[in-house]
Amino acid sequence: MNEDQAVSALSALAHTQRLRVFRALVVAGPEGLTPSVLADQLDVARNTLSFHLKELAHAGLVTIEQQGRNLIYRAEYAHMNGLIGYLTEHCCQGGVCEVSESTQCNC
Amino acid sequence: MNEDQAVSALSALAHTQRLRVFRALVVAGPEGLTPSVLADQLDVARNTLSFHLKELAHAGLVTIEQQGRNLIYRAEYAHMNGLIGYLTEHCCQGGVCEVSESTQCNC
DNA sequence: TCATTAATTCAATGATTGTTGTATTATCGA
DNA sequence: TCGATAATACAACAATCATTGAATTAATGA
Numbered sequence: 001m002n003e004d005q006a007v008s009a010l011s012a013l014a015h016t017q018r019l020r021v022f023r024a025l026v027v028a029g030p031e032g033l034t035p036s037v038l039a040d041q042l043d044v045a046r047n048t049l050s051f052h053l054k055e056l057a058h059a060g061l062v063t064i065e066q067q068g069r070n071l072i073y074r075a076e077y078a079h080m081n082g083l084i085g086y087l088t089e090h091c092c093q094g095g096v097c098e099v100s101e102s103t104q105c106n107c
Numbered sequence: 108m109n110e111d112q113a114v115s116a117l118s119a120l121a122h123t124q125r126l127r128v129f130r131a132l133v134v135a136g137p138e139g140l141t142p143s144v145l146a147d148q149l150d151v152a153r154n155t156l157s158f159h160l161k162e163l164a165h166a167g168l169v170t171i172e173q174q175g176r177n178l179i180y181r182a183e184y185a186h187m188n189g190l191i192g193y194l195t196e197h198c199c200q201g202g203v204c205e206v207s208e209s210t211q212c213n214c
Numbered sequence: 215t216c217a218t219t220a221a222t223t224c225a226a227t228g229a230t231t232g233t234t235g236t237a238t239t240a241t242c243g244a
Numbered sequence: 245t246c247g248a249t250a251a252t253a254c255a256a257c258a259a260t261c262a263t264t265g266a267a268t269t270a271a272t273g274a
Contacts, residue, residue, distance in 0.1 A: 007126055014121040027198065089130065092136030124262090142220075176220050176221080178220080
């Protein structure tokens with residue numbers, strides 16, 4: 001994770017609809033979700049959703065797999081964990097902190 | 108952490124300069140840093156920096172303490188950890204995941 | 215008190231972003 | 245092959261954001 005990637009990922013998440021989409025995909029887990037299901041679940045216009053999914057994909061936070069005429073979107077946990085690590089890197093000059101159990105996902 | 112707080116925090120971080128400022132404060136730890144030091148260290152105009160620090164403070168990611176004519180800014184680790192938790196909440200429908208050691212800071 | 219330094223505020227301007235409507239590509243099933 | 249569905253692409257406009265310069269507030273020390 002470098003600075004540009006981090007800013008890109010944060011920008012992608014810094015939006016109500018995209019954050020909802022991403023969290024829905026995090027909850028969905030490895031099965032993923034299709035744009036249609038997401039659009040119904042979150043009540044967003046399909047072209048708007050498409051735009052937002054593209055943003056998330058471009059930021060590396062979700063992956064796309066084609067299955068027939070459906071697309072399966074999935075949260076990219078590795079990238080999310082990389083972002084989280086980037087935020088806390090070299091915390092407190094490396095000396096003072098304790099490390100704790102977290103809710104990081106290893107799917 | 109609720110949705111609005113999360114979007115607010117993510118928006119605050121989704122910017123090259125503010126991300127640098129925040130990470131510098133994370134590294135600085137409990138001692139914190141003054142705007143002057145940050146401005147020199149990151150080569151940003153003081154009024155621009157002031158604007159960005161206000162954004163970070165408004166998002167709850169940094170705290171401000173006055174010491175004479177200096178202000179001490181510090182990263183608010185609890186809020187950052189709350190944000191991280193929000194992103195991964197109910198991950199994989201609560202069933203499939205393992206929890207790992209992370210780099211979360213407990214200052 | 216007065217000059218200096220720390221930091222912020224405000225208005226203005228240029229740049230970026232979000233949403234919508236319309237059109238397009240591609241796949242499926244009859 | 246043809247109609248229906250899944251999904252994306254594109255252009256346009258409104259709304260929001262970032263930066264700058266100038267002015268302001270507040271604290272320090274001679």
